[in-house]
Amino acid sequence: MMSSVMRVAQRLHGDRALLGHFLSPSRSPAHFLTCQPDRKYASKQFKGPKREPRVQKVKQEKQEVEIRQRMTVSALADAMNKDVEHVLEALLNTAAGHGSLGPHSALEERWVKEVVVRSGMKFRWEKLSESRERPNRDAHRKPVDPSRLKPRPPVVTIMGHVDHGKTTLLDSLRKSQLVLSEAGGITQHIGAFLVQLPTGERITFLDTPGHAAFSSMRGRGADATDIIILVVAADDGVMNQTVESIQHAKRAGVPMIVAVNKCDKHQSDPQKVKQELLAHDVVCEEFGGDVQAIHVSALKGDNLMELAEATVVLAEVLELKADPGGAVEGLIIESRSERGRGPVTTALVQTGTLRRGSVLVAGTSWAKVRFLLDENGRALQEAGPSVAVEIAGWKELPAAGDTMMEVESEQRAKEVVEWRVQLGEAQQLLEEQQLIQVKQQHHLDQYRQQREGLQHLSWRQRKKVLYRTNKDQFSMRPSEKSSGEGVGLQLIVKGDVDGSVEALLNILSSYDAQLQCPLDILHYGIGDISENDVNMANTFSGSVYGFNVAASKSIVQLAEKLCVPLRLHNIIYKLIDELKDELSSKLPPLKTEKIVGEATVLAMFDVSVGKKKLPVAGCRVQKGLLDRRMTFRLIRGRDAIWEGPLLALKHHKDEVQTVKLGMECGLSADVEVEIKAGDVVVCFEELDVPQVTSWDPGF
Numbered sequence: 001m002m003s004s005v006m007r008v009a010q011r012l013h014g015d016r017a018l019l020g021h022f023l024s025p026s027r028s029p030a031h032f033l034t035c036q037p038d039r040k041y042a043s044k045q046f047k048g049p050k051r052e053p054r055v056q057k058v059k060q061e062k063q064e065v066e067i068r069q070r071m072t073v074s075a076l077a078d079a080m081n082k083d084v085e086h087v088l089e090a091l092l093n094t095a096a097g098h099g100s101l102g103p104h105s106a107l108e109e110r111w112v113k114e115v116v117v118r119s120g121m122k123f124r125w126e127k128l129s130e131s132r133e134r135p136n137r138d139a140h141r142k143p144v145d146p147s148r149l150k151p152r153p154p155v156v157t158i159m160g161h162v163d164h165g166k167t168t169l170l171d172s173l174r175k176s177q178l179v180l181s182e183a184g185g186i187t188q189h190i191g192a193f194l195v196q197l198p199t200g201e202r203i204t205f206l207d208t209p210g211h212a213a214f215s216s217m218r219g220r221g222a223d224a225t226d227i228i229i230l231v232v233a234a235d236d237g238v239m240n241q242t243v244e245s246i247q248h249a250k251r252a253g254v255p256m257i258v259a260v261n262k263c264d265k266h267q268s269d270p271q272k273v274k275q276e277l278l279a280h281d282v283v284c285e286e287f288g289g290d291v292q293a294i295h296v297s298a299l300k301g302d303n304l305m306e307l308a309e310a311t312v313v314l315a316e317v318l319e320l321k322a323d324p325g326g327a328v329e330g331l332i333i334e335s336r337s338e339r340g341r342g343p344v345t346t347a348l349v350q351t352g353t354l355r356r357g358s359v360l361v362a363g364t365s366w367a368k369v370r371f372l373l374d375e376n377g378r379a380l381q382e383a384g385p386s387v388a389v390e391i392a393g394w395k396e397l398p399a400a401g402d403t404m405m406e407v408e409s410e411q412r413a414k415e416v417v418e419w420r421v422q423l424g425e426a427q428q429l430l431e432e433q434q435l436i437q438v439k440q441q442h443h444l445d446q447y448r449q450q451r452e453g454l455q456h457l458s459w460r461q462r463k464k465v466l467y468r469t470n471k472d473q474f475s476m477r478p479s480e481k482s483s484g485e486g487v488g489l490q491l492i493v494k495g496d497v498d499g500s501v502e503a504l505l506n507i508l509s510s511y512d513a514q515l516q517c518p519l520d521i522l523h524y525g526i527g528d529i530s531e532n533d534v535n536m537a538n539t540f541s542g543s544v545y546g547f548n549v550a551a552s553k554s555i556v557q558l559a560e561k562l563c564v565p566l567r568l569h570n571i572i573y574k575l576i577d578e579l580k581d582e583l584s585s586k587l588p589p590l591k592t593e594k595i596v597g598e599a600t601v602l603a604m605f606d607v608s609v610g611k612k613k614l615p616v617a618g619c620r621v622q623k624g625l626l627d628r629r630m631t632f633r634l635i636r637g638r639d640a641i642w643e644g645p646l647l648a649l650k651h652h653k654d655e656v657q658t659v660k661l662g663m664e665c666g667l668s669a670d671v672e673v674e675i676k677a678g679d680v681v682v683c684f685e686e687l688d689v690p691q692v693t694s695w696d697p698g699f
Contacts, residue, residue, distance in 0.1 A: 065116050068126040070433060074103040076112060080119060090115040106433040108440075137419040139361050139405045139412075144323050144351070152322045152385040153194075153202040154315035155224060155348065157254075159245035160231035165261040169231060169298035170195075170205055173308070192333060192346055192388030193375050197305075201312045204348070204386050206333070224331045224348050227314055228256045229307070230282075234268035234295075238276040246280050255314060257292045258284060259307055264297040322385035328352035328406035332362050333388065335397050336497035337527045341371070343394035347404055354389065354406075355382045359413050361405050362398035364420050366413035369393045397526060400498040488518035489586055490542030491579075492533050494525055494549050500572075501526060504547060507576060513695040517586050529555050529566065538562040543582060547575055580693055589688035597624030599665070601679040607666075616648075616666045617675045626659045626667070626683045634673065635680045642673040 065079050077084045084103050091101065091111060107115075116123040158166045173195050193205050206225060228249045232242055249256050258277065260270040274284045274293055283289025292310050296303045334346040345362070354360075358369045370393035372380040383389040398404075407413050491508070495501035501524055511519050522542055523533070529544060529551035537544050543565040551559070551566060559566040565582070569575035599619040606613040619626075626632075628649040634642040647670045651659055659665040667681065 063121045065121050065123045066126045067112050067116065067123045069109060070106045071112050072103070073101055073105050073107060076107065076115060077103075080116065080121065082119070086119070087115055090118045104429075104432070105436055106429065108437075137415045138423075139407055139416045141329065141405075142327050144326060148323045148325060149321040150324060152320050152324075153204055153387075154226045154311065154318070154320055155204045155206065155386050156227045156229055156311055157206040157225035158229050158231060159248070161233070161236070161239035161241040161245075164231050164233040164236065164239075164242075165298040166231045169229075169259065169261065169296070169304070172298050172301045172304055173205070192348065194387065195308075197308050197312070199312075201308075202386075203308065203311060203315075204388055206348075206388070224333065224350075225252075225254055226318060226320055227311060228254050229259050229311070230256055231259045231261050232273050232277070233262045234260050234270045234273055235262050235265045237269075237273055238280070243280055246277075246282060250281075255318070256282065257294065257307070257310055257314065258282065260293060260295045261298050263295045264300050264302065270295050320386075322351045324351075324353050324384050326352045328354045328358060328360065328404070330354070330404040332398050332400055332402045332404055334400050334497050334499050335526070337397060338392075339528075341392045343367075343392075343397040345391050345394060345398060345404075346388060347391055348388050349383050349385055351385055352406060353382050353384045354391075359407050359410055360391070361407055361413050361416045362394075363402040364417050364424065365394055365396040365398040366407075366410075366417050367391065367394040368410060397498065400502065488520065489583055490537070490540045491519065491521050492523045492537050492542060492544045493521060494527065494529055494533065494544070494546045496526070496548035498526060500547050503572065504545075504575075507572075507697050510697055511695055513583070513693050516694055517583050519583065528552070529568075531555060531558060534559050534562060534564050534566070537564045543567060545569075545575060545579065547572060576697055580695065580697075583693040583695065584691060587691035587693065590691050592687050592689045594685045594687055595624070596630055596683045596685055597626050597661070598622050598683070599626055599659075599667075599681045601675055601677050601681065602664075603677055604675060607668075614648075614668055615672075615675065616650075616668050617679075617681070618664065618666055619681055620664050621659055621661050623661065624683070625661060626665065626681070628657050630683050630685050632667075632669075633682045633684065634669070634675060635682060636676065636678075641679070642669060642671070645670050 063080075065076075067076070067079065071079070073084055073087050077087045080086070088101060091114070094111070094114065113123060158170060160166050170193060194202060195205055196202050228245070230242070230245055230249070232238060246256075258274070260273050262268055263270055270293075274287070277284065277291075278287065282291055284291050284293040286293070292314070294303055294307045294310055296307055298304070328349060329351045330347045330349045332345050332347050336344055338344050343365075354369065354372065356369050356372060360367045360369065369391055371391070372383055373390040373392075374380055375388065380389060407416060493501065493504050493508070495504060505521075505524060508519070508521060513519075522536060522540055528549045529546050531554075533544050534555060536542070544559070544567065546566075546568040548570050549568065551568060556566065558564075567575070567578055567582075569578070599621045601617045601619050603618045605616055605618065607616050608614075626649065628646050631643065632646055633640055647668045648666075649656055649659065650666045651663060656665070669675070
């Protein structure tokens with residue numbers, strides 16, 4: 001009790017005398033509690049305890065996020081110290097298109113700001129770097145000193161339609177039997193060969209495939225060559241790939257010599273061939289043009305030397321020269337991966353002299369040359385201009401068509417590759433940003449179009465309409481969504497060289513039946529079929545297609561165990577034919593009707609069956625026969641009245657299975673249906689007919 005009195009006394013603003021007055025011995029605690037307080041102190045005494053001073057809250061600082069233009073989702077998450085899912089959740093229910101965004105998707109400025117604000121943070125713009133733009137570290141062509149140029153052998157490309165004798169022509173020039181080793185008798189790679197004539201002149205020949213699937217290879221052959229020999233069969237004339245070869249030559253600006261082949265055949269007509277070439281602006285000398293036309297027979301070797309001499313003369317007119325002592329430059333003609341040697345390329349040296357130990361850069365790959373091999377597999381110490389060689393020592397496989405350049409050191413090669421990789425990534429990011437903008441605009445247009453028809457509704461009515469629409473969409477059966485759509489096919493494509501894979505991918509890019517049967521490429525690469533290929537195909541229920549590659553016994557057994565289709569071919573059109581067959585097998589069968597017979601209703605009568613009367617149609621068979629096991633349709637005029645099985649089929653009073661042409665019968669339907677005299681009863685059979693893919697690759 002005394003303690004409470006002390007607290008009250010201490011809160012009063014009096015002096016020590018006042019405190020003594022309250023605590024004097026004459027005043028007991030009870031008296032202090034019961035007596036009335038003095039009037040002059042009453043207001044202060046019952047004023048109550050003094051409030052503690054209010055603690056001022058410290059304003060919490062918001063986290064500051066440094067932003068920049070075109071930030072990706074991943075970069076924004078790192079700047080906010082959040083994960084990617086946080087950024088995507090912040091963009092929910094916005095027009096940014098959450099469903100199409102990924103970690104590497106670029107965001108517009110407004111969406112970057114929106115995410116930061118929704119996360120309870122504030123943003124500031126990133127300071128511009130004061131450092132200059134990164135210097136270009138790419139490899140560049142060095143200027144050529146005209147005084148160091150020396151004559152070089154011409155590079156000649158053999159082009160033309162398939163089976164017009166291009167490889168046989170080279171075979172006769174080289175006195176080899178290369179054509180016998182080609183699968184199906186057609187060339188499916190670019191072959192590079194050095195031919196030395198009896199007179200001492202040397203010519204480097206490039207043999208390109210004539211099949212329609214290898215258009216890109218023929219294009220590379222035209223870009224790498226000095227002269228084009230267009231081979232046209234005298235008995236076949238100008239064909240599709242002949243016209244395409246002419247177009248490649250004109251695009252590359254390369255002079256042309258026409259070799260009219262197969263002139264030894266009785267049905268050959270060289271004059272007709274040269275007249276057909278006039279329609280494609282190829283004017284031979286006898287018609288007043290500047291294109292030489294040589295009549296040859298590659299099989300018998302007729303006039304081959306005249307063709308070679310015409311090539312040498314044209315090369316002299318062109319004055320082909322190169323610097324053999326400068327830095328090496330060339331063109332990757334073909335690339336492949338070989339077991340034991342790794343990535344190997346066939347390259348054409350265009351300037352300089354390539355030696356073992358040289359450091360090369362091509363595309364985003366580099367090499368320190370370990371081996372140089374000629375077309376016969378013999379080791380070379382060096383290769384000068386216009387020489388085609390095989391190069392081993394690449395760190396990664398360059399693409400066919402890449403330019404090959406020599407650099408000073410391995411460190412310099414790594415700098416060039418790093419620069420090119422970053423340049424490619426920047427270009428890819430720019431393309432993705434443009435694609436994202438297009439998709440976002442498309443989604444926004446769809447969103448606005450969807451809302452336009454709902455503007456007059458309240459928000460409750462609008463929600464109800466959208467709910468019903470989404471419910472109907474997701475509850476739709478697969479057969480209603482896309483009638484006749486296949487289950488889809490997943491592919492793994494492997495080829496022996498880069499050009500083969502490129503040709504296959506070009507063919508698959510023409511696939512235009514996605515609505516009929518979806519086709520996706522899971523993986524493509526160079527080399528033999530591996531265990532990873534089979535396992536990937538098994539995971540995605542796909543098929544493995546290999547062109548000119550092999551599969552070991554263990555891989556074949558693994559594929560059989562996992563039921564993975566393994567389809568290996570060395571002729572490209574057979575591979576495509578099997579692919580079309582597999583695509584067709586994925587399609588559901590089509591329902592068709594086969595008309596078995598027709599009958600005309602002559603009269604109607606009732607037959608008593610127990611206590612019930614059954615209506616029976618008296619008919620005469622006009623076409624084919626009626627089979628009770630089939631399905632029947634009742635037709636009146638142009639309308640189908642009923643369709644289904646029969647309840648009974650009788651001839652006179654006997655139950656029968658079939659009624660033949662010209663016979664009369666009585667039949668009754670399995671349901672109550674009104675049948676009248678003059679109606680037609682059709683008996684038909686429902687058949688499942690295999691569906692064929694509509695994709696046509698062009699050959």
